[in-house]
Amino acid sequence: MTRNLDAPDLWETHADWWIAGFTDGADPEYVDQILPMAADELAGAARVLDIGCGDGQISRLAASAGARVTGIDPTWNCVRVARERGGGADYSRASASGLPFGDGAFDAAVACLVFEHIDDVDEAIAEVARVLEPGGRFCFFLNHPILQAPGSVWVDDHLVDPPEQYWRLGPYLDEIETVEEVELGVRIRFVHRPLSRYVNALARNGLRIDRMVEPAPPDSFLDQGPGYEASAAFPRLLYLRLTKSA
Ligand SMILES: C[S@@+](CC[C@H](N)C(=O)[O-])C[C@H]1O[C@@H](n2cnc3c(N)ncnc32)[C@H](O)[C@@H]1O
Numbered sequence: 001m002t003r004n005l006d007a008p009d010l011w012e013t014h015a016d017w018w019i020a021g022f023t024d025g026a027d028p029e030y031v032d033q034i035l036p037m038a039a040d041e042l043a044g045a046a047r048v049l050d051i052g053c054g055d056g057q058i059s060r061l062a063a064s065a066g067a068r069v070t071g072i073d074p075t076w077n078c079v080r081v082a083r084e085r086g087g088g089a090d091y092s093r094a095s096a097s098g099l100p101f102g103d104g105a106f107d108a109a110v111a112c113l114v115f116e117h118i119d120d121v122d123e124a125i126a127e128v129a130r131v132l133e134p135g136g137r138f139c140f141f142l143n144h145p146i147l148q149a150p151g152s153v154w155v156d157d158h159l160v161d162p163p164e165q166y167w168r169l170g171p172y173l174d175e176i177e178t179v180e181e182v183e184l185g186v187r188i189r190f191v192h193r194p195l196s197r198y199v200n201a202l203a204r205n206g207l208r209i210d211r212m213v214e215p216a217p218p219d220s221f222l223d224q225g226p227g228y229e230a231s232a233a234f235p236r237l238l239y240l241r242l243t244k245s246a
Pocket of ligand 1: 023
């Protein structure tokens with residue numbers, strides 16, 4: 001399924017929620033974990049494509065390290081803010097499943113917390129492989145699929161004695177689209193897929209895994225309140241570094 005760029009969209013409606021809560025230093029996981037990892041993983045790249053760039057926080061980071069950076073996002077309300085915030089990258093409106101660039105145009109691509117919102121994952125992964133030069137790298141960040149299955153929820157049960165804290169897991173193996181109320185009045189679409197679904201699509205397109213990271217949440221996340229520290233052994237983030245075969 002290809003996203004209709006002209007259709008009203010939940011990301012268009014709620015872009016300001018994302019930008020206010022997760023960019024420009026507002027989110028401890030970005031500040032202390034995701035952005036430092038992205039900086040390390042993109043180091044040395046010359047031409048970077050940031051797929052689903054949002055407000056451009058990763059594009060700006062890569063541009064500040066000297067790369068020529070292009071950010072794309074189908075959401076006007078993200079592209080507009082990315083252009084306002086600037087930082088040396090170029091931004092345009094496009095979807096991951098139809099990248100308006102030539103074959104081998106980039107030596108690095110990054111997608112951060114984007115593919116879990118994309119319907120046509122096979123087309124999008126094929127596009128990543130197409131626009132990367134042979135030997136190019138794909139820095140792929142996902143909300144960890146194990147905890148993203150619909151119905152998965154952190155349970156803090158004080159009705160039992162002693163109280164119990166645990167993850168209840170939803171149907172991990174099913175590929176399911178859901179619209180979740182992530183905050184009062186804010187509804188965002190997710191497509192849950194098991195990890196094998198991604199890995200096999202990447203492999204079919206000649207993208208080889210070189211590194212996989214399942215980090216514990218950073219201390220700044222765990223320090224947010226009682227109960228959070230118990231989630232230290234559960235990875236909220238999954239990172240894969242892939243290399244396009246020569
Ligand atoms: C959770 S935000 C992440 C933004 C940015 N990557 C970051 O890390 O700050 C998800 C982004 O994916 C974008 N998105 C949704 N569908 C997309 C698609 N089909 N192609 C590319 N980006 C998409 C949204 O507009 C939104 O900006």
